[in-house]
Structure formats: C-alpha cells, structure tokens
Amino acid sequence: xxxxxxxxxxxxxxxxxxxxxxxxxxxxxxxxxxxxxxxxxxxxxxxxxxxxxxxxxxxxxxxxxxxxxxxxxxxxxxxxxxxxxxxxxxxxxxxxxxxxxxxxxxxxxxxxxxxxxxxxxxxxxxxxxxxxxxxxxxxxxxxxxxxxxxxxxxxxxxxxxxxxxxxxxxxxxxxxxxxxxxxxxxxxxxxxxxxxxxxxxxxxxxx
Numbered sequence: 001x002x003x004x005x006x007x008x009x010x011x012x013x014x015x016x017x018x019x020x021x022x023x024x025x026x027x028x029x030x031x032x033x034x035x036x037x038x039x040x041x042x043x044x045x046x047x048x049x050x051x052x053x054x055x056x057x058x059x060x061x062x063x064x065x066x067x068x069x070x071x072x073x074x075x076x077x078x079x080x081x082x083x084x085x086x087x088x089x090x091x092x093x094x095x096x097x098x099x100x101x102x103x104x105x106x107x108x109x110x111x112x113x114x115x116x117x118x119x120x121x122x123x124x125x126x127x128x129x130x131x132x133x134x135x136x137x138x139x140x141x142x143x144x145x146x147x148x149x150x151x152x153x154x155x156x157x158x159x160x161x162x163x164x165x166x167x168x169x170x171x172x173x174x175x176x177x178x179x180x181x182x183x184x185x186x187x188x189x190x191x192x193x194x195x196x197x198x199x200x201x202x203x204x205x206x207x
Contacts, residue, residue: 007094015191026050026086027125052087054097054119056180058107058137062116064155065179066107066137067164071150081152082175084106087169094145101134103144109134115181120174131178158183 017111028049030154035042038101058066065082072079085100087093091195101107115131145151164170165185179185 005148013037016042021046032175046124048125050120050125051089052096052127053084053095053129053148053173053174054093054100054127055082055084056097056132056134057082057115057178058101058102058105058109058181059136060081060107060138060155060204061136064157065161066101066105067154067161067170068104069152069154079172080167081172082169082178084175087130094132097132097134098132101137102141103146104149104151106139106141107134107137108140109136109137115178118174118177129174131181133182171189202207 014037016033016035017031019031021031023029029075030047030049032045032047032066033042034045052171054065054150060066067080067082068083069078072148082102083104087096091099093186094114097112098108101109111134113133114136115133117128117130119125143151143153161170161179161183162185165176170179176185
C-alpha cells in the first residue's frame with residue numbers, strides 16, 4: 001500500500017503564509033492561511049504553539065498508583081489525575097517526567113519505561129504528550145510545588161483507581177489514556193483486575 005493509498009488519495013494543504021498572534025503564558029497563537037487542495041479555497045487556521053507535555057504513571061513496589069488531586073480552573077472543580085506537566089525549553093521529556101514526579105509528589109524511580117507520545121489536540125495544537133511509566137516509585141524527598149499549585153497526593157490500588165473512573169472523579173482524558181497503557185480501566189480486564197504484564201507502548205525509542 002502506497003502513502004497515497006493510506007491517505008485515501010488526499011493531497012496536503014498548502015501553506016500560503018503565517019502570522020504570529022498573541023503570546024500567552026502557556027502558549028503562543030499563530031495564524032496560518034491554508035489552501036484547500038480539494039477546491040482551492042483559502043482558510044485562516046488557528047494554531048496554538050504549545051510546549052510538549054508529560055504524564056507519569058508511577059507505580060509503587062506494592063503496586064499502588066501515585067495520583068494527584070487539584071483544582072482545575074477550566075473545569076472549575078477538583079479532579080483526580082496523574083502527575084504531569086510541561087517540558088521546559090531544551091529539556092529532554094524523560095528529564096521533565098522525572099522532575100515533575102519529584103516536584104509534585106516527592107516520588108522518584110530508577111526504572112523508567114517510555115510508553116510513547118500522542119497528539120493532545122491536532123486540530124489546533126502542535127505539541128506532543130509524552131507518556132512515561134515509573135516502576136518501583138518511592139517517596140524520597142519533600143515536594144516542590146509552584147506558587148500556583150495546591151496538590152494532594154494519594155496512592156490508589158488498581159481497584160481504587162478504577163473506582164475513581166467509575167465515580168466520575170477521574171476524567172482527564174490524557175491521564176486516562178496514560179493509565180490505560182498499564183491497566184484495563186473497564187470490564188473484561190485481561191490482567192484479572194491488576195496491572196498489565198505487557199505495557200502498551202506506541203514507540204520503542206524515547207524520541
């Protein structure tokens with residue numbers, strides 16, 4: 001099968017010009033004028049230039065999952081999530097995962113597994129979410145929260161994590177996706193209610 005076959009005969013859109021927009025604390029706005037290859041019409045597309053993100057599925061030696069609870073301004077409510085954060089400029093995403101886990105929870109690990117990256121919202125964001133598994137995570141240091149953070153840390157068994165999902169307290173889609181790489185969140189669990197032995201990875205290399 002050729003690349004054209006995989007794309008269903010679609011041709012790429014042509015970039016006509018770009019214009020920088022607003023620069024906000026967590027992303028920059030860019031406007032791209034694109035030409036539709038189907039009919040030649042032009043479209044002003046909004047692109048958010050966003051730093052890459054990381055999420056961390058940290059599992060303790062007794063098979064509990066390190067979770068965080070914090071108030072989210074967009075949803076205007078408290079949510080249960082996985083440790084996560086931004087990748088700083090010139091920072092490797094593995095280093096960002098190590099840093100965010102330590103800063104938000106005080107936990108650390110010497111056994112890291114890269115679970116791959118996904119596109120959080122390719123409709124208008126250009127960043128990647130890198131998903132990491134931290135095995136045998138242990139509490140090693142005090143937390144280092146930013147001034148804008150107020151985070152509660154909890155250790156949940158697999159059953160408790162699944163119950164958080166059922167009860168609607170764990171709804172962050174990207175955290176759910178990361179967690180689903182190491183456990184089955186729904187019925188028909190092939191791991192018999194525990195963690196999966198073969199973790200679901202998208203990429204073999206931490207790229």
